[in-house]
Amino acid sequence: MHFQSFSEFLAMGGYGFFVWLSFGATYLLLSGLIAASVYQHKQFKQQLKATIAREQRVKQYQEQQV
Template identity: 45%
Template sequence: MAFNSLADFFAMGGYGFYVWLSYGISFLVLAVLIINTLTKRKKILKTVTQRIAREERIKKAKNRKDTL
């Protein structure tokens, strides 16, 4: 093991704050990207579903004979 104790591991030779801050920011950015991607995907799927339903309604309305 490169470190004598767990405290030395977290201290990282005096650079622990910067190392762990970098890890924290990286994981935060990745989490935001994942959440943003999932949110946009859900929104896009909803929009596509609504468009398909709208097109089907229009198609049915055109096929009806009792329309104005």
């Protein structure tokens, strides 16, 4: 461990603002990208599932009418 205390770790030898700005921005952007990618995948699957179910209901209804 390079630092003596946690507050020293946060201070980063006086460069705390710049170091934590960098790491903060990085994790924010990366987690945003991961979350968006997972969300888009799940969202589209759900949407497609609903579409397929609706089509099947329409088909069933049409078959009953005949």
